Amino acid sequence: xxxxxxxxxxxxxxxxxxxxxxxxARLYAERYPERYHPPHNYFVRIESSLRNSGELPARQGDNRxxxxxxxxxxxxxxxxxxxxxxxxxxxxxNRHLSNEIGISYKKVHTILKKNKLHPYRPDLVQKLVxxxxxxxxxxxxxxxxxxxDEPDFLRFICWTDESKFTNNGIINKQNNxxxxxxxxxxxxxxxxxxxxxxxxxxxxxxxxxxxPYFYDGTLTGRRYLKFLTDVLPxxxxxxxxxxxxxxxxxxxxxxxxxxxxxxxxxQNKFGNRWMGTYGAVAWPPRSPDLTPLDFxxxxxxxxxxxxxxxxxxxxxxxKIVIACAELKKEQILAATQxxxxxRFQSCMENDGQNFEQFIR
Numbered sequence: 024x025x026x027x028x029x030x031x032x033x034x035x036x037x038x039x040x041x042x043x044x045x046x047x048a049r050l051y052a053e054r055y056p057e058r059y060h061p062p063h064n065y066f067v068r069i070e071s072s073l074r075n076s077g078e079l080p081a082r083q084g085d086n087r088x089x090x091x092x093x094x095x096x097x098x099x100x101x102x103x104x105x106x107x108x109x110x111x112x113x114x115x116x117n118r119h120l121s122n123e124i125g126i127s128y129k130k131v132h133t134i135l136k137k138n139k140l141h142p143y144r145p146d147l148v149q150k151l152v153x154x155x156x157x158x159x160x161x162x163x164x165x166x167x168x169x170x171x172d173e174p175d176f177l178r179f180i181c182w183t184d185e186s187k188f189t190n191n192g193i194i195n196k197q198n199n200x201x202x203x204x205x206x207x208x209x210x211x212x213x214x215x216x217x218x219x220x221x222x223x224x225x226x227x228x229x230x231x232x233x234x235p236y237f238y239d240g241t242l243t244g245r246r247y248l249k250f251l252t253d254v255l256p257x258x259x260x261x262x263x264x265x266x267x268x269x270x271x272x273x274x275x276x277x278x279x280x281x282x283x284x285x286x287x288x289x290q291n292k293f294g295n296r297w298m299g300t301y302g303a304v305a306w307p308p309r310s311p312d313l314t315p316l317d318f319x320x321x322x323x324x325x326x327x328x329x330x331x332x333x334x335x336x337x338x339x340x341x342k343i344v345i346a347c348a349e350l351k352k353e354q355i356l357a358a359t360q361x362x363x364x365x366r367f368q369s370c371m372e373n374d375g376q377n378f379e380q381f382i383r
Contacts, residue, residue, distance in 0.1 A: 029058060030069055030079045037066040101126050105134045148377040149309050156375030158307040163367045165304065170364075177360045179269040181228040184316035185242060185277065188325070188343060189220030190333055219336055223343060224250065226258065227315055227359050229266050230352040233258040235343050244282025251288060276300035276308045312379050313366060319358035323350070 033051055040046040048063035065080075072080040104124045109115065117135070121128040169176045222242065226233035236254055238246065259267055272293050274280045281300050295303040311317035327346040333339035369378040 027079055029055075033061070033066055034069050034073070037070065042070070101130065102134050102138075105131055106138060109135070109140065148379055149311055151309055151377060155307060155309055158305065159310060159313070159370055159375040162305060162307045163371055166367060176271075177363065178229045179266055180271045180273055180359070181226050181233070182273050182315050182359060183224065183226040183233075184275060184314060184321075185222055185224045186316075186321045187220060187222055188328065188339055189218050190339065191218050191220075221336060221340060221343075225316060225320060225347070226255075227320065227355055228262065228270070230356045230359075231262070232320075232347055232350055232355060235347050237340055237343075242277070242279040244279050244285050247279040247282065248284050248288055251285070251292075270296065272297040273306065273314070274299050274302075275306060275310070275314060312377070313363075313370065315355075315358040315363060318366070318379075319354075319362065323354075 032055065033047070036051045036054065037044065037047040040050060044063040044066045047066045048060070051058075051066075052060045068080045072078055101124075105120065105126065108120055108124055112120075115123075117131050118128055120126075121131045221237050221239065224234055224236040224238070233255075236250065236258075238250070240246075262270075270293070272289065274297075276299070279285065286299070286301055289297045289299065290303065293303070298304040298306040300306055300308055307313070324343060324346045327349075328339070328342040333342055365382065366378070369382050370376075372378070373381065
């Protein structure tokens, strides 16, 4: 920064040179070699500033430096406002934040990126009620004891469930690609005004998939009982005798599963070797995060089935059958053994509450 004493010396040199700015610049540089040497027009500015305002002018670089300092202070203030607002309102959108504190959307995005803040999306989890926590922990404690006493216990559990497949299923955009050298403006119809579909039952047992079994309409207790007595045994024909002898049947808390006639049948058929809401072993309600069909099978099948839109109910069923047939034994074993244990342990670590947001 140029001092006022230096500016006075410049003015005197300018006078010596009879107001010739170029000669003044050369003479000043020779006389004061250790100082800053301004451009020749700066000598003219000194005289002009004194005549017009009575003040010595600031060096041109000083003005820029002052502006940069002011901008830097403003940027720090903006950054503080953005970070403070996000701390208090972590679910606010960038656009809402921009409107609230009066900073451009682009600047908000830059500040958040600079501070390594990321917009995490929520995980969808089943709503639990307080009483569910202890039920989940009690079941898992029982399960761990069985596993300790019988290391192959997981091989003999027959996990079962039902799901609805419709023509209005969610299309997985990540599994759909259209390679081209120009934009084909490709679209996929969704939200059909006419919705049709089918209900599917499946089971998982020791690396095998049982089913799929298709049924129409609402699953009632009587209809489910007929399935258990007439259809399920046919799926057991190819199951090894050891697995059938030691089989432990599992079902969730769907209303049809809790019908008295169903519970009586399961008790007579399996004795104490079945799980359900009112089963010999109490299955915890609202726990799709603990069943392999919910956390693995249905999502996998729907990704495959909806990679292209089904054209008819029969086409939909064919896609489901093909997707089931292509499922590998290793995939089923990974879900029904390693992943089940991992999820049970995570549930215990979180005191029976939702845990899926913590596992990847």
